[in-house]
Structure formats: structure tokens, C-alpha cells
Amino acid sequence: MKTATHAALFASLLLAGSAHAIITSVSLPNMQIAPPPIANWPAITFPDAVAWNEQQNVFVASGVMADLTVNPGNSGSPTPGMLVGLFDSHFIHWGAFTGVNAAGTVTFQDPIVAVIFSDNLLDVSDATFGAFGTVYPTGQAQRGLAMQSFVSILGNTLTFNFAPVAGAVEVEQVRVLTRPIPAPGAVALAGLGGLLVARRRRA
Numbered sequence: 001m002k003t004a005t006h007a008a009l010f011a012s013l014l015l016a017g018s019a020h021a022i023i024t025s026v027s028l029p030n031m032q033i034a035p036p037p038i039a040n041w042p043a044i045t046f047p048d049a050v051a052w053n054e055q056q057n058v059f060v061a062s063g064v065m066a067d068l069t070v071n072p073g074n075s076g077s078p079t080p081g082m083l084v085g086l087f088d089s090h091f092i093h094w095g096a097f098t099g100v101n102a103a104g105t106v107t108f109q110d111p112i113v114a115v116i117f118s119d120n121l122l123d124v125s126d127a128t129f130g131a132f133g134t135v136y137p138t139g140q141a142q143r144g145l146a147m148q149s150f151v152s153i154l155g156n157t158l159t160f161n162f163a164p165v166a167g168a169v170e171v172e173q174v175r176v177l178t179r180p181i182p183a184p185g186a187v188a189l190a191g192l193g194g195l196l197v198a199r200r201r202r203a
Contacts, residue, residue, distance in 0.1 A: 024109050026106050041171050057088065068116075089130075
């Protein structure tokens with residue numbers, strides 16, 4: 001009976017917190033899409049940037065390396081570091097084939113804690129955070145943020161300016177990690193769980 005009660009409480013906590021972990025807005029003409037089958041050009045041919053939600057509530061105990069770990073911060077003066085804990089993952093993709101910059105913002109439900117934009121760290125993090133059913137260009141050269149492009153973060157919002165290289169078809173990709181904040185229902189259930197444990201101990 002005790003095991004069943006604890007399992008039910010844990011499941012309720014997960015469900016109560018699952019309303020978070022989302023992209024709340026993407027500035028036009030950029031857009032939010034569902035996770036695509038292939039995260040690469042020419043499978044994605046929009047001239048502007050696209051963003052999608054990847055995995056939610058991913059617990060990383062061994063640590064994940066990111067290029068930008070200070071908020072506010074920017075790619076011009078990045079602060080790389082190793083992070084551990086619970087993360088929600090989101091992805092921004094742009095295929096540069098029109099010769100025109102893609103600029104805008106992506107805003108998330110929860111605070112941004114890290115951004116991954118270098119080729120090797122994107123490769124390493126694909127298996128951990130990539131959306132289920134999406135094939136990423138793991139190992140593909142120059143998939144990350146190019147030197148002429150720029151991203152910055154402030155609170156829940158990432159601002160980007162992706163710039164093309166003349167005469168080249170370029171893929172630029174950024175992975176954004178946010179920290180899930182428990183919904184009010186989850187906090188209440190956690191408190192209830194503590195009361196149940198305390199009562200059982202007194203009994």
C-alpha cells in the first residue's frame with residue numbers, strides 16, 4: 001500500500017509539472033514547428049529560422065557541457081561550463097540559402113540556463129536532448145553557430161541574428177536548455193507528500 005501511494009504521488013508530481021517546458025513565442029517571420037523527421041537542410045527549407053521543443057524533464061547526473069551558461073550572456077563573450085540537474089531542451093535551426101539574415105527572438109516558459117551552439121557540443125548533446133523521432137546532423141561540420149552570427153539570452157528570451165556566408169549553403173543550429181519550474185499543483189502535491197510521510201512516521 002505504501003509503495004502504491006508513493007508511486008501515485010510521484011506520477012502526480014510529474015503530470016502537474018508537465019505544463020511547462022514549452023516555447024511560448026517566436027517572433028515573425030520565424031516560426032515554431034513540431035519536431036521534424038530530419039533536422040537539416042534541405043529537409044527544412046524555410047527561409048527563416050524555425051524552433052521546436054525537444055525533450056522535457058531530462059535529468060543529467062554526469063554533467064552536460066554548454067557554450068553559454070550565464071544569463072544574461074551572449075555568444076560574443078561566451079561562458080562555457082558543465083551543468084548538472086533537470087533540464088528541458090529546445091532547438092533552433094536555420095538553413096542559409098537565400099543570402100538574407102534571419103533575426104528574431106524565441107521566448108520560453110521557463111528561464112534559460114544554457115545554450116549549446118558549437119559543433120562538437122551539439123554532437124555530444126544530440127543523444128541526450130534530441131527530440132524522439134528526429135534525425136540530427138550529428139558529426140556534420142559547421143552545423144553550429146558561425147562566427148558572423150550572434151545569440152544572446154536575457155531571462156526567458158533568446159535573441160538571434162544568423163548571418164549567411166556568401167555563396168554557401170549553411171546550417172546553423174542552437175540548442176537551448178531551460179530549467180523547469182514546478183507548476184503550483186506540483187508544489188502543493190509535494191507538500192502533501194511531505195505530510196503523508198510525516199504522518200506515517202508518527203504512526
